[in-house]
Amino acid sequence: MTQGAIDLKIVADRLGIVSDSLRELRALPAGDLTAFLADRRNIWAADALMRRAIEALFDTARHLLAKAHGRGGLEYREVARLSIEHALVPSEPAGASMLKIAGFRNRLAHHYDEVTPEELFVLLRSHLHELDQLADALGRSAARLAEGHRDGGPSSAR
Numbered sequence: 001m002t003q004g005a006i007d008l009k010i011v012a013d014r015l016g017i018v019s020d021s022l023r024e025l026r027a028l029p030a031g032d033l034t035a036f037l038a039d040r041r042n043i044w045a046a047d048a049l050m051r052r053a054i055e056a057l058f059d060t061a062r063h064l065l066a067k068a069h070g071r072g073g074l075e076y077r078e079v080a081r082l083s084i085e086h087a088l089v090p091s092e093p094a095g096a097s098m099l100k101i102a103g104f105r106n107r108l109a110h111h112y113d114e115v116t117p118e119e120l121f122v123l124l125r126s127h128l129h130e131l132d133q134l135a136d137a138l139g140r141s142a143a144r145l146a147e148g149h150r151d152g153g154p155s156s157a158r
Helices: 008-027 031-039 040-069 077-084 092-109 116-124 127-148
Strands: none
Touching: 008 040, 008 127, 031 040, 031 092, 031 116, 040 092, 040 116, 040 127, 077 092, 092 127, 116 127
16 A cells, blocks of 8 residues: 555545434434334444444544555454554554444444344443544544645654
């Protein structure tokens, strides 16, 4: 992968998808499991929106890793690991969350039959802030890397 300039439009577009998805997730009934389960469309919406938000986050991190560090074509856990290693996200708490989220995304995509409505409800109710934290960290890293590239400095997140 060839290093180059961070495309802040790509970053903004992907993080916009994260923001939009989180807004829609927060509109779902998360106060009570019974209310959440009362309309099966809530389960499908939570599944699709969660996957969309996670994939947009990881696409953002992939872009930063490719352009700033020449690392491309990475699977989700490797993206999380390298995002921590290259300080795109802080190791705690966002980095630890990113590793867990990578695993959950793989379950959503490949072991979808094992993801329960109750698990989606818990994530909806208690873990959306982790996606917010990752989006904020990646946005800050993108701005820092883009500024360093414009100034002719090294494209390093450290």
